[in-house]
Amino acid sequence: MKAPFQTRYLILTLVCLVFGVAIVIQMIRINYSPSAKDLIAKSEDYQGVAEVIYPSRGNIHDRSGHILATNKIAYEVGIDLKYVADPESIAFTAASLLDMDYADAFALASTAKQETDENRYFVLASYIDEDIILELDRLKESYYQRRLDEGTLTPSLSGLVWTPMQQRVYPENELAANILGFFNYFSRESAQGVYGVEETYNRLLTGKPESVYMANDPYLVEALPDIEPGASLVLTIDREIQAMLEDTLADAIDWSGAEGGTIIVIDPETGELLGMAATPTFDPNNYWDYEESFPGITPYNRAIGYAYEPGSVFKVITMAAALDSGVVDPSTTYTDSSGVFWVDGAWPIYNWDGGAWGEQDMTGCMQHSLNVCLAHIAVDLLGEDLFYQYVQAFGFGRSTGIDLAGEANYPLRLPDDNQWVVLDLATNSFGQGIAVTPIQMISAVAAIANDGKMMAPHIVRSIVDGGQQYDITPQIIGNPISAEAAQTLTTMLAIALEEEASEALVDGYQLAGKTGTGEIPTELGYTSTLTNTSFVGWGPTDDPKFVVYVWLEKPTISKWGSVVAAPVFRDVVEQLVVLMKIPPDEIRLQMAEN
Amino acid sequence: MKNRLLQAYKQAPWRVQMQWIGLFLLALVILAALAGLYLSINSKAATAGRSIQFLESNIEAINNNIAELTTDLAEAKSIERMKTRARELGFTLINPQSAVYLQVPGYVPEDEMVLAPPRVNIINETPIIQSAYKDSLWDWLAKNIWLIPGSSSEEGGVQ
Numbered sequence: 210m211k212a213p214f215q216t217r218y219l220i221l222t223l224v225c226l227v228f229g230v231a232i233v234i235q236m237i238r239i240n241y242s243p244s245a246k247d248l249i250a251k252s253e254d255y256q257g258v259a260e261v262i263y264p265s266r267g268n269i270h271d272r273s274g275h276i277l278a279t280n281k282i283a284y285e286v287g288i289d290l291k292y293v294a295d296p297e298s299i300a301f302t303a304a305s306l307l308d309m310d311y312a313d314a315f316a317l318a319s320t321a322k323q324e325t326d327e328n329r330y331f332v333l334a335s336y337i338d339e340d341i342i343l344e345l346d347r348l349k350e351s352y353y354q355r356r357l358d359e360g361t362l363t364p365s366l367s368g369l370v371w372t373p374m375q376q377r378v379y380p381e382n383e384l385a386a387n388i389l390g391f392f393n394y395f396s397r398e399s400a401q402g403v404y405g406v407e408e409t410y411n412r413l414l415t416g417k418p419e420s421v422y423m424a425n426d427p428y429l430v431e432a433l434p435d436i437e438p439g440a441s442l443v444l445t446i447d448r449e450i451q452a453m454l455e456d457t458l459a460d461a462i463d464w465s466g467a468e469g470g471t472i473i474v475i476d477p478e479t480g481e482l483l484g485m486a487a488t489p490t491f492d493p494n495n496y497w498d499y500e501e502s503f504p505g506i507t508p509y510n511r512a513i514g515y516a517y518e519p520g521s522v523f524k525v526i527t528m529a530a531a532l533d534s535g536v537v538d539p540s541t542t543y544t545d546s547s548g549v550f551w552v553d554g555a556w557p558i559y560n561w562d563g564g565a566w567g568e569q570d571m572t573g574c575m576q577h578s579l580n581v582c583l584a585h586i587a588v589d590l591l592g593e594d595l596f597y598q599y600v601q602a603f604g605f606g607r608s609t610g611i612d613l614a615g616e617a618n619y620p621l622r623l624p625d626d627n628q629w630v631v632l633d634l635a636t637n638s639f640g641q642g643i644a645v646t647p648i649q650m651i652s653a654v655a656a657i658a659n660d661g662k663m664m665a666p667h668i669v670r671s672i673v674d675g676g677q678q679y680d681i682t683p684q685i686i687g688n689p690i691s692a693e694a695a696q697t698l699t700t701m702l703a704i705a706l707e708e709e710a711s712e713a714l715v716d717g718y719q720l721a722g723k724t725g726t727g728e729i730p731t732e733l734g735y736t737s738t739l740t741n742t743s744f745v746g747w748g749p750t751d752d753p754k755f756v757v758y759v760w761l762e763k764p765t766i767s768k769w770g771s772v773v774a775a776p777v778f779r780d781v782v783e784q785l786v787v788l789m790k791i792p793p794d795e796i797r798l799q800m801a802e803n
Numbered sequence: 804m805k806n807r808l809l810q811a812y813k814q815a816p817w818r819v820q821m822q823w824i825g826l827f828l829l830a831l832v833i834l835a836a837l838a839g840l841y842l843s844i845n846s847k848a849a850t851a852g853r854s855i856q857f858l859e860s861n862i863e864a865i866n867n868n869i870a871e872l873t874t875d876l877a878e879a880k881s882i883e884r885m886k887t888r889a890r891e892l893g894f895t896l897i898n899p900q901s902a903v904y905l906q907v908p909g910y911v912p913e914d915e916m917v918l919a920p921p922r923v924n925i926i927n928e929t930p931i932i933q934s935a936y937k938d939s940l941w942d943w944l945a946k947n948i949w950l951i952p953g954s955s956s957e958e959g960g961v962q
Contacts, residue, residue: 265866265870268873270916270918272916273913273916274916274918275877275880275882276873276876276877279870279873279874279877280870280873280874281870281871281874282867282870282871339871373863373867375867375870378874380874380877380878380881381881381882381883382881382883384881384882424852426852427848427849427850427851427852427853427856428845428848428849428852429852430851430852430853430855430856431855432855432858432859433859441918443916443918448882449882452882670916671916671918673918673919676919676920677919677920677921677922678917678918678919678920678921678922679921679922680915680921715899716899716900717899717900718899783898783899784896786899787896787897787898787899787902792902792904793899796904800904800906803906
């Protein structure tokens with residue numbers, strides 16, 4: 210006897226079984242179907258996306274903490290094809306607000322209709338200001354309201370999306386641009402610092418980007434790793450001094466008709482650069498204008514990237530060598546009877562004015578900038594071995610190693626070289642036939658101002674990384690001359706300036722310094738009437754706090770350093786002593802006594 | 804006789820049915836409890852996941868805001884703006900000859916720029932190898948099972 214409902218139970222069981230088997234078969238079929246890979250890929254897309262998180266780039270501060278480089282928020286605007294409903298409205302908006310070509314934007318926004326499997330996100334524009342984003346947001350909202358009111362599907366900006374991103378910004382605009390360099394942020398993947406501090410410290414400033422998986426599925430979401438921002442830098446420059454130098458340089462170029470120039474101020478005790486102005490310059494916020502501002506092979510920072518024949522400022526080095534080696538002392542005399550010094554009996558060396566200056570002591574030689582006297586010291590007293598030994602000890606012929614990208618170096622022509630002749634020794638003694646960069650020149654002279662101790666010139670004072678500040682310790686890189694020789698030379702140059710009643714003198718402050726007028730070689734020799742004019746000086750002489758180097762290239766109002774560069778030096782020092790809070794000597798010495 | 808014995812051991816059919824129904828209901832309750840637990844944990848995980856997403860987005864927004872404010876502040880304090888403000892307030896650049904210097908007893912000049920504490924060498928006193936990696940099974944049992952509550956595990960010892 211059959212149990213009641215047995216057949217019905219059997220049928221129901223069979224139906225369930227068949228249904229279950231069908232589900233399993235369908236699952237297997239889907240898994241092995243040709244579209245399986247696409248389906249899996251799509252599902253993974255919806256689960257989340259792998260992204261690289263870029264830490265915010267470190268700030269750059271001046272020595273007082275003022276921000277010279279930081280980051281602001283800009284936006285990337287793109288099309289997410291998944292959600293595009295109205296390509297025409299998107300294209301019209303992109304054309305009107307993002308300055309895009311309507312046809313290009315429309316083609317991108319329409320891609321979904323033709324190639325659904327293609328990339329589903331297109332970047333329309335990067336680094337868009339917040340004002341435009343607010344306008345886009347307002348427009349999107351108003352279209353939404355309109356659709357609700359009219360019960361239509363268009364207009365719609367659905368699919369037009371924007372994401373915030375950090376953009377490098379230089380709040381002081383052109384100030385210190387030659388020192389800072391710039392960050393070419395437009396292509397995020399290949400962005401890097403170019404020139405200056407941005408290039409030298411690029412890795413530190415950048416920090417460490419990390420790849421993370423950004424899950425949409427809430428079950429897979431994990432807290433993002435704590436990504437440290439890039440290290441921040443505190444520079445040695447003072448923005449007040451930097452601004453003053455840049456203004457003074459611009460005025461000097463305007464006044465003198467010079468093609469370009471540079472002014473550097475350095476602290477001789479530490480090698481810290483307090484300011485460095487150079488031409489040309491530009492606004493690194495618009496770094497894409499770089500080639501317009503620096504055409505051809507124009508160096509980005511003339512103060513470190515351009516070698517030239519310095520002229521008479523180099524006599525300071527020759528005299529330092531002579532004093533330190535003991536071949537002369539301040540009272541040693543030289544009689545310039547004819548205004549000419551014959552090298553090997555074949556090559557004549559003349560004074561700057563072609564005249565003869567009679568008997569001069571060493572201070573007189575420096576005061577009147579006598580080429581024949583310095584050539585005599587180099588050729589007859591020092592000799593090539595000793596002379597070049599000192600020149601190299603002062604750092605010429607090699608890079609200073611300053612922490613700024615783009616430093617140039619011109620090798621010295623030494624007696625071992627085939628092309629060297631004894632005439633080189635004579636001309637090198639007064640700064641001709643030798644190429645130096647302004648940073649080499651000021652570093653060498655700073656050693657004299659610092660009792661013979663040569664400090665490594667540097668631009669970064671501290672690095673702030675991982676919540677800790679690392680201060681850079683000043684480095685002594687050499688001791689080319691003794692303290693006694695350095696002090697003697699400082700006194701000689703101070704006397705020389707005062708007796709010359711130089712344009713470089715500043716009331717109340719005793720300064721030491723030397724002018725320079727360098728002839729410019731051409732392919733045919735020294736045929737150009739244009740010159741490089743310069744002045745290097747330091748003070749206060751009893752306790753030097755600054756060394757200032759002024760170089761103006763090819764001025765047209767005069768070819769002499771004493772006329773062109775010396776007054777600029779005075780202008781700089783007059784402002785510098787105020788900014789550095791250095792009282793006049795009399796007051797300072799009185800205060801020291803109390 | 805045999806039949807009578809069997810009859811004595813056999814449970815009443817309604818009792819068997821009740822047992823089956825009871826077992827089925829028990830399984831159903833266990834399954835429902837497990838499903839409930841699963842749903843509860845999943846909903847908590849999903850809520851936590853959403854909270855993380857929300858907080859991450861908040862962090863990003865705050866960081867962006869900080870960056871924006873830092874830039875605004877830097878621009879507001881830029882040297883050009885400060886010069887303009889100074890001029891508007893009637894200040895002019897001093898020349899060194901007209902400067903008056905006063906000796907102020909007790910005046911301490913500006914300190915070095917400090918953006919963060921100086922670097923310090925931190926000596927980590929935590930043992931590099933955790934005790935969990937050095938203990939034997941016996942040590943572990945001693946510390947975690949027989950240890951008197953309140954006594955330090957490092958002081959250890961079976962009490």
